Amino acid sequence: MAEHHLPPESGGKGSVHAGDLKPARRRGYSYYYGDGAGSSEPLRTVCFVVLVILLLAGITALVLYLVYRPASPSFAVTSVAVYSISSVAANSSSAGAGAGAPNAVAASFQCALVIRNPSGRASARYDRLTAYVAYRGEAITAPAEMPPLVQDPDSAVVVAPVIGGAPVPVSPDTAAALANEVSYGVVSLRVVLLGRVRFVSGPFHRGWRSMYARCDLLVGVRSKDPGVGDDRVPEAPLLGNPSCDVDM
Known part of the structure; x- marks a missing residue:
């Protein structure tokens, strides 16, 4: 039988025992x-x-922003004075079937506009203001320039520009419709105000913003009696409540 030999015990100095091992x-x-x-x-x-x-x-x-945020200005028309409003016929010497038909309007008004700044902490500055009167989407007056305006916070100011005077070319249909309404004594007009506005809120200065305001009016037109010696401009009554819209 084969003999099994156990390995000799190493008892030398280089031997390692389990008790000598330490965690690394x-x-x-x-x-x-x-x-x-x-x-x-x-x-x-x-x-x-x-x-x-x-x-x-x-x-x-x-x-x-919430404290100094400005609000858009509001507009209102309180009165209108009519200086003149009439259709102008075309040159009778011009050839064609349309000769003699009205193709221009000579109108002049004075409108009292109330501009209100509802912002309690922001002042408003208006520049490049122009106003004109339109009828059925066509201008019947030339634009009237207005001076710059500075408005304090939470205040209202009244401006009364004189608009129009010289004849303005319009389409024949518009001139005929305007003459028809004038004969009835009631005319629907639109007052348009263009320009730019800038708000100053304490230490904050905002940039210029374009402004487009329009007020729709229903005006009662009275014809002046030539036999009465009165040179005063007749004030046209405003029928209903004029509404104004502002886009900025």
């Missing part, structure tokens, strides 16, 4: 990469501070 010490990688918990704490603090600053800045901007 973990290498410190924090020398190269830093400690994870300790290095992320300052970064989190900086991010939190930045977030709080941005949040406070946003809230402050929102509050200032």
